[in-house]
Amino acid sequence: MGILSAEIWQSVSLTIELASLTTVILLILGTPLAWWLARSKSWWTEIIAAIVALPLVLPPTVLGFYLLVMLGPGGPGGLIASLWRGRTLAFTFGGLVAASVLYAMPFVVQPIRNAFAALGDRPLEVAATLRASPSRAFWTVAVPLARPGFLTGAVLGFAHTIGEFGLVLMIGGNIPGRTKVLSIAIFDYVEASRWREASILAGLMVFFAFTVILAMTLIDKRTARRLT
Amino acid sequence: MFTRLVRSVSAAAGLLLLMVSNPHAAEINVAVAANFTEPAKEIATAFNQKTGHTAVLSFGASGQFYSQITQGAPFQVFLSADTARPQKLVDDGLAVPDSRFTYAIGKLVLWSKTPGLVQGEATLKAATFAKLSICNPAAAPYGAAAVEAMKALGVYEALQPKLVEGATITQAYQFVETGNAELGFVALSQLAANEAGSRWLVPQQLYTPIRQDAVLLKNGTDNEAASAFIAFLKSAEARAIIEKYGYMLDGQS
Numbered sequence: 001m002g003i004l005s006a007e008i009w010q011s012v013s014l015t016i017e018l019a020s021l022t023t024v025i026l027l028i029l030g031t032p033l034a035w036w037l038a039r040s041k042s043w044w045t046e047i048i049a050a051i052v053a054l055p056l057v058l059p060p061t062v063l064g065f066y067l068l069v070m071l072g073p074g075g076p077g078g079l080i081a082s083l084w085r086g087r088t089l090a091f092t093f094g095g096l097v098a099a100s101v102l103y104a105m106p107f108v109v110q111p112i113r114n115a116f117a118a119l120g121d122r123p124l125e126v127a128a129t130l131r132a133s134p135s136r137a138f139w140t141v142a143v144p145l146a147r148p149g150f151l152t153g154a155v156l157g158f159a160h161t162i163g164e165f166g167l168v169l170m171i172g173g174n175i176p177g178r179t180k181v182l183s184i185a186i187f188d189y190v191e192a193s194r195w196r197e198a199s200i201l202a203g204l205m206v207f208f209a210f211t212v213i214l215a216m217t218l219i220d221k222r223t224a225r226r227l228t
Numbered sequence: 229m230f231t232r233l234v235r236s237v238s239a240a241a242g243l244l245l246l247m248v249s250n251p252h253a254a255e256i257n258v259a260v261a262a263n264f265t266e267p268a269k270e271i272a273t274a275f276n277q278k279t280g281h282t283a284v285l286s287f288g289a290s291g292q293f294y295s296q297i298t299q300g301a302p303f304q305v306f307l308s309a310d311t312a313r314p315q316k317l318v319d320d321g322l323a324v325p326d327s328r329f330t331y332a333i334g335k336l337v338l339w340s341k342t343p344g345l346v347q348g349e350a351t352l353k354a355a356t357f358a359k360l361s362i363c364n365p366a367a368a369p370y371g372a373a374a375v376e377a378m379k380a381l382g383v384y385e386a387l388q389p390k391l392v393e394g395a396t397i398t399q400a401y402q403f404v405e406t407g408n409a410e411l412g413f414v415a416l417s418q419l420a421a422n423e424a425g426s427r428w429l430v431p432q433q434l435y436t437p438i439r440q441d442a443v444l445l446k447n448g449t450d451n452e453a454a455s456a457f458i459a460f461l462k463s464a465e466a467r468a469i470i471e472k473y474g475y476m477l478d479g480q481s
Contacts, residue, residue: 068402068406068408069406071408072406072407072408073407073408074406074407078407086358087358087359087408087410088358088359088407088408088409090392090403090408091359091392091408091409169395170399173359173361173392173393173394173403173409174364174392174393174394174395175391175392175393187395188364188366188367190292190295191289191291191292191295191364191366191367191395192291192364192366192367193291193294193295194366
């Protein structure tokens with residue numbers, strides 16, 4: 001790939017790494033959360049759901065500002081960093097992962113929650129009459145039936161993390177190989193008037209976004225067909 | 229807080245009065261390099277009191293403004309943090325050639341919030357810190373000057389893994405202010421109202437003087453207020469403000 005320099009490749013692979021790790025963590029954390037949100041009848045379910053959904057509405061600068069303070073030496077991030085004699089979690093890959101998990105959470109939790117909710121009680125009741133334990137019913141009945149929700153959540157979470165910019169700009173520090181993700185690299189090239197590189201990367205992003213949206217539509221269509 | 233509110237409200241009221249009383253009052257948009265934020269605000273207020281015109285200020289990295297102006301950004305005046313970008317705009321035919329002049333010469337400072345942490349070049353050589361904040365050297369002249377100074381001291385290679393970059397000098401300052409970086413290269417003007425911590429005024433021979441040029445953009449050619457702003461920037465009143473923030477003036481060095 002002659003047109004892409006080593007510098008650009010570094011940003012590409014860093015971005016994919018960040019998005020993959022974020023998606024995996026969100027599937028692990030988000031699944032029980034989505035299950036609880038979908039099944040619980042307690043009155044504060046919707047309060048938790050609203051908190052999870054906050055990043056959909058808040059400007060990234062709000063989260064970026066809080067995180068810059070929270071990750072720093074005066075906040076919990078600094079406390080964690082001091083375990084390995086660090087000073088701050090800002091400017092680290094780990095800090096970006098933590099930020100991305102918060103930021104992309106609604107995109108993963110929401111579709112999974114909806115999928116779980118759409119199941120209703122019936123399949124689980126049937127599983128129970130067949131003497132399946134609740135955990136067995138969850139893994140063998142609920143999860144397979146909610147598969148489209150998981151797929152949608154994973155794709156959206158991954159794509160959203162790739163598209164993240166404001167948050168990373170505020171807490172990343174633009175460090176090649178650690179926090180200089182694609183969106184930041186593009187910003188950097190535009191600022192430095194290196195428009196050739198900027199347009200290559202921007203073009204790649206457009207292609208990627210198009211592919212994601214198309215894939216989402218196809219997943220939706222297939223699901224709809226299966227259900228009817 | 230309340231007095232500040234009262235003050236800004238009365239300033240706004242005064243401004244309104246001026247605009248009513250002066251039929252020629254106009255509004256211009258000025259792109260200001262982030263390091264010049266504080267003096268620019270003060271100058272804009274003085275400019276307004278003197279002429280009745282209003283200068284609406286936008287702050288950012290010089291490189292960012294350059295890119296935006298080439299794409300038709302609605303600015304009439306550009307206060308860059310370097311000489312190269314205003315010159316390029318002149319070459320591009322986007323700025324008025326003979327309007328370009330050096331309004332300030334910036335000073336680079338190594339600064340920490342921790343008293344005693346910054347003790348001159350020895351601090352950089354010992355490198356007992358985790359993070360050193362600078363601004364993007366490709367887009368912001370103060371970042372380029374910081375890199376130049378570190379290279380001149382022979383510490384750049386060693387410090388590179390510890391560098392964190394802000395998009396503008398304001399962000400580089402903010403990384404130190406929030407404690408995420410122990411120290412950083414900032415503009416002396418940013419420390420004008422801040423006596424705390426420790427600092428080292430980087431000796432001028434370590435970096436090329438940061439000559440900051442202003443230029444009248446093509447957009448503002450026929451704009452009376454824009455020419456008035458450029459003229460005001462050269463006035464004794466504006467020069468006093470610029471000096472107060474720790475800049476040198478052209479012809480003083």
